[in-house]
Amino acid sequence: MVLLDIDYVTRDDKAVIRLFGREKTRAEGKSIIVQDNGFKPYIYVDPLNLDQCREQLKDLGVALVEKVKMKDLGREKEFLKVTFNHPQDVPKLRDKILDLSQVKDIREHDIPFYRRYLIDKGLFPMAEVEVEVEEASPQTCTIPQDIGTQVMDLKGEIRPINSDFPDLKILSLDIEVYNPDGMPNSEKDPIIMISLSSNQGLRKVLATAESPLDFVETLQDEAEMLRRFTAIVEEEDPDILIGYNSDNFDFPYIRDRANILEVPLTLGTDGSGIKFMKRGFTNAALVKGRVHVDLYLIMRRYLQLDRYTLERVYLELFGEEKYDIPGDEIHQYWDDCGPKLEKLCHYSLDDAVAVTEIGEKMIPLTLELTRIVGQPFFDMARMATGQQVEWYLIRKANQQKEVVPNKPSASQYSNRRSKRASGGYVKDPVKGLHENIVYFDFRSLYPSIIISKNVSPDTLVDECKPEECHISPERGYMFLKEPPGFVPSIIGNILTERVRLKTLMKESEDEEEKKILNVQQEALKRLANSMYGVYGYSRFRWYRLECADAITAWGRDYIKKTMAKAENFGFKPVYADTDGFYAVYQEEDQ
DNA sequence: TGAACCCGGGG
DNA sequence: GTGTACGGGTTCA
Numbered sequence: 165m166v167l168l169d170i171d172y173v174t175r176d177d178k179a180v181i182r183l184f185g186r187e188k189t190r191a192e193g194k195s196i197i198v199q200d201n202g203f204k205p206y207i208y209v210d211p212l213n214l215d216q217c218r219e220q221l222k223d224l225g226v227a228l229v230e231k232v233k234m235k236d237l238g239r240e241k242e243f244l245k246v247t248f249n250h251p252q253d254v255p256k257l258r259d260k261i262l263d264l265s266q267v268k269d270i271r272e273h274d275i276p277f278y279r280r281y282l283i284d285k286g287l288f289p290m291a292e293v294e295v296e297v298e299e300a301s302p303q304t305c306t307i308p309q310d311i312g313t314q315v316m317d318l319k320g321e322i323r324p325i326n327s328d329f330p331d332l333k334i335l336s337l338d339i340e341v342y343n344p345d346g347m348p349n350s351e352k353d354p355i356i357m358i359s360l361s362s363n364q365g366l367r368k369v370l371a372t373a374e375s376p377l378d379f380v381e382t383l384q385d386e387a388e389m390l391r392r393f394t395a396i397v398e399e400e401d402p403d404i405l406i407g408y409n410s411d412n413f414d415f416p417y418i419r420d421r422a423n424i425l426e427v428p429l430t431l432g433t434d435g436s437g438i439k440f441m442k443r444g445f446t447n448a449a450l451v452k453g454r455v456h457v458d459l460y461l462i463m464r465r466y467l468q469l470d471r472y473t474l475e476r477v478y479l480e481l482f483g484e485e486k487y488d489i490p491g492d493e494i495h496q497y498w499d500d501c502g503p504k505l506e507k508l509c510h511y512s513l514d515d516a517v518a519v520t521e522i523g524e525k526m527i528p529l530t531l532e533l534t535r536i537v538g539q540p541f542f543d544m545a546r547m548a549t550g551q552q553v554e555w556y557l558i559r560k561a562n563q564q565k566e567v568v569p570n571k572p573s574a575s576q577y578s579n580r581r582s583k584r585a586s587g588g589y590v591k592d593p594v595k596g597l598h599e600n601i602v603y604f605d606f607r608s609l610y611p612s613i614i615i616s617k618n619v620s621p622d623t624l625v626d627e628c629k630p631e632e633c634h635i636s637p638e639r640g641y642m643f644l645k646e647p648p649g650f651v652p653s654i655i656g657n658i659l660t661e662r663v664r665l666k667t668l669m670k671e672s673e674d675e676e677e678k679k680i681l682n683v684q685q686e687a688l689k690r691l692a693n694s695m696y697g698v699y700g701y702s703r704f705r706w707y708r709l710e711c712a713d714a715i716t717a718w719g720r721d722y723i724k725k726t727m728a729k730a731e732n733f734g735f736k737p738v739y740a741d742t743d744g745f746y747a748v749y750q751e752e753d754q
Numbered sequence: 755t756g757a758a759c760c761c762g763g764g765g
Numbered sequence: 766g767t768g769t770a771c772g773g774g775t776t777c778a
Contacts, residue, residue, distance in 0.1 A: 172766095205767065254767040274767050341765050348765045413764035444770035460763050472763065491765035548771075 165196050166330040167293045168403055169455055169540055170278045172251065175304060179203070179251050181281050183322075184433060184453040186403055188292060188330065195311075195401065195433035195453055198295050199304060200318040203281055205251045208234065208271040208567050209244040209261060217266035221246060224257060235566045238622035238650065243271070243567060251277035271567045275558070279539060283559050285322055288538045290531050292327040296320030308435045311398070313453070329680055334363040334527070335402035336519035337393075339414050340512050344495040350420035354386045356498055357509070358393050358418075359516035362400060363524055369513050370396075373498070373505060380509050387425040390418070397431050397454075404455050404541075406523045408474050408515070411458040411546075415449030416440065448546055457545045459519060462526050465549065478518050481525055486518060487511055528680075532687035549694045550701045556691060557706060560654050569621075569705040580702040585712035586638075588742025589720040591727075598738050598748045604730065606723060606744040608689075610696035611655050613718045619699075620649025621708045636714035637721045643714070651706065655692050662688040716742075 165185035172181045181200040187193035204227060211217035214231065221229045221244065228247035233240060246261070248254055258273045275283075287293055297316035305315045340357040341348040358370040369380045370389050383389040397405075407414045419438045422429045429437040433453025441448040449456055463469075463477045470476075478486045489497060489511050497508040534541045537556045544552060561568050572580060613619065617634040623644040625633065633642045643649070648656070662685045669681040698704045700712035719742070727737045727745055735747035 207767075248767090251767055258767080272767085276767055278766095280767075339765085343765055346765095353765080407764095409763040411763095417764085441766085442769055446770070458763090464762085474763085489765095494765060546770090 165198075165293060165295065166332075166403075167287060167289050167291060169289065169453065169542060170282065171452070172277050172281075174250070175201075177250065179205070179277060180304070181278065182434075183293075183295075183318075185293070185295075186330075188327075195313040197307070197313055197315045197434060197453070198297055198318055198322075199300060199315065200281075200322070202318070203277075203284075204247050204249065205254055205277055205280065206245055206247040207254060207258065207261075207273040208232070209246055209267055210236075210241075210269040210271060211244055212266045212268050214242060214244065217264065218244060220264045220266050221261065224260060226253070226257065233565075235564065237566075237569075238647070241567075269570070271570060274571060275568075279555070282538055282540075283562050287322065287324055288535050289540045290330070290332075290534045292325040292330065294321070294323045294325050296322070306434075308430070311430070311433065311435045313433045313435075329531075332363075332403045333400070334404045334406060334520065334523055335366070335397065335400055336361050336406045336516050336523060337410070337414060338407065338512060338515040338519060339417060340494055340498075340508070341417065342495050342498055343491075348417065350417050351424070355389065355417065355421050356386075357512045358389060359512040360393075360396060360400075361513070361516040361520045362402065363520055366400060367513060367517065368396070369509050371509065373501070375506065375509055377506060377509050379513060386421065387427050390422050390425065390427040390429070393418075394427070394429055394431060401433075402454055404457060404523075404527070405451060406457045406459055406519055406527075408519050408522075409458065409460045410456065411447055411449050411461070415456070416447065419449075443546065448542075450542065455541045455545075457523070457527065457530075457541070459522055459526065461546055462530060463522070466526065466529070474515060474518060477522060481522060487514060528683045529687055529690075532684050533691070536687055536691065549690070550698045550704060553691065553694055553698050554705055557651070557654065561650070564650070566650065571705055572703065572707065577702055580707060580709070583709055585700040585709055586716050588716055589723040589740055590742070591737060591740035591745065593739035598746075600749045600751075601738075602735055602747050602749060604726065604744050604747065606719070606726075606742075607693060609719055609722060609743075610715055611659065611692040613715050613722075614696060615652045615656050615659070617714070617718060618643045618645060618649050618652050619711050619714055620651045621706050621711060623647075623649040623652075624708060624710055636717045638717045639710075639713060641710045641714040641717075651695060655695055658688050658692045662692070 165187055167183055167185050169184040172179050178201055181203055183198040185196040218229050226246050227249045230245045232243050232245045234243050258270055261267055262270050296319055298319045300315040300317045307313055307315055338359045339355050341353050342356045343353040356372055360368045367379050370383055370392055371380055372383055372386055372389055374382050383392055415438050431451045436452045439450040441450055463472055475486045475488050497504040530545055534544045537552050538559050539555045558568050625642050625644055628642055633644050635642050665681050665685040669678055672678045696715050699708050730747055734750050736750055737745050737747045739746045
């Protein structure tokens with residue numbers, strides 16, 4: 165099956181992992197939930213005296229304490245692996261453990277249970293997995309019969325399968341609200357339209373008004389409309405739900421109205437409603453078994469714009485103006501009941517279709533990153549790139565038996581925030597209008613510096629013989645030449661894999677395959693290119709200001725040297741910043 | 755000058 | 766849910 169999402173539930177005080185999947189062949193592909201009750205949470209304890217520490221831990225009522233050999237920034241070290249009975253025991257007991265006199269530190273105590281599962285089992289979401297299952301016993305199967313989801317218990321192995329990209333069904337939605345006074349208030353302003361569009365051709369507007377338009381389906385009241393909406397989601401059975409600012413507008417609004425009107429919203433493949441996850445000050449809307457993606461967040465990540473309205477983003481991607489009705493006029497269009505209402509119907513459908521189009525263009529990259537980083541697509545669609553890099557490294561650390569560094573404490577964090585790595589090289593532009601401009605691109609400079617100079621927290625040393633290390637310009641940071649550092653070796657692998665994909669891409673004759681390979685190599689490039697920045701990112705587990713500083717110092721050095729060389733060949737630099745420089749070619753001189 | 759506060763998208 | 770954004774801009778003391 166294709167692994168779409170993952171969570172866990174508690175049954176009889178035991179954690180049960182739920183893998184939300186879809187049969188591979190999409191045509192009749194059913195939703196599947198595979199349950200696994202055989203996985204337990206654990207953390208690592210860095211002990212003072214190992215045996216005394218083990219004794220102290222036994223008194224705390226943990227499930228298991230084992231001695232394990234692991235690496236800590238490349239150095240072999242003995243840890244105690246402490247296994248718990250339930251994921252929630254971890255936050256309950258970790259402070260007590262840290263307070264024990266024989267405990268120096270605790271590690272990997274803040275890795276969410278489902279993420280740990282994916283990492284330890286070597287599973288990648290949005291890819292195929294092979295599962296050995298049996299029909300779930302009725303008492304563990306809590307899903308309403310008419311949902312049509314198959315519930316299975318894991319019996320035996322679960323393995324990743326290398327397969328082509330799965331065929332996914334995407335449904336986008338957009339709601340319109342009747343709000344004559346100010347911003348919509350879900351306590352009084354009803355939903356008047358719900359527009360739906362899929363990547364398989366569905367175009368539909370649900371409305372509580374009559375319309376001659378063939379894509380409009382009229383419902384007698386708002387409650388009926390919400391019921392119909394739920395039925396369409398169940399019928400269409402999409403793998404991915406998308407919206408624009410739907411984390412903080414459409415889904416919360418739908419939930420509020422459904423609550424007031426007492427309409428059950430069985431949108432999830434397990435029959436559940438919409439769940440809201442707190443993410444800082446904002447929410448993420450979650451529908452079990454279908455991955456909800458809010459494109460607004462994706463667009464903010466990948467486009468550099470002054471504004472991120474749907475209209476602005478659409479213009480940027482497709483070069484076309486979208487017809488727009490100002491939000492505070494929607495109620496007037498609705499009240500018109502004639503041609504203006506028709507316009508509103510078109511506008512509403514257009515928004516949903518635009519979301520589908522933007523999704524088809526922008527989602528593939530995040531899907532590929534999901535298959536590389538190996539965390540749920542839902543999470544990946546909401547993670548900053550620094551976080552994506554971090555979870556990629558956490559998985560790699562686990563494979564290499566490296567214990568993951570802790571997140572910074574509040575004081576470490578504020579301390580890091582007060583410092584800044586020196587920036588890239590910037591040359592103020594030469595004033596005037598220049599012709600024959602050439603751009604020298606250095607964007608791939610930083611990953612190659614990290615590799616060639618072996619810049620990594622585990623290779624950074626205070627002193628060493630000059631022939632055994634790379635010494636950075638300016639501040640003179642020292643990095644051992646051998647062995648390859650944790651981060652450099654990983655970037656090395658990424659770049660090697662990227663070269664392989666690019667070769668495959670050139671050789672391929674199949675346009676569709678070429679496209680997929682191109683997105684895959686693009687995803688790897690993004691991952692590699694964002695790795696240098698994270699050394700200076702205050703929340704990063706492998707944060708090291710010295711590394712960030714050394715990289716930019718080498719970078720400035722390279723850019724200046726290259727500019728000097730270019731000048732010898734007749735290219736006069738007129739402007740430079742971190743990623744490269746612009747030069748004008750002066751033919752008559754050379 | 756730095757700390758405190760506000761804002762985004764959505765209708 | 767083994768959790769609590771983020772970065773940039775403005776205002777104010």
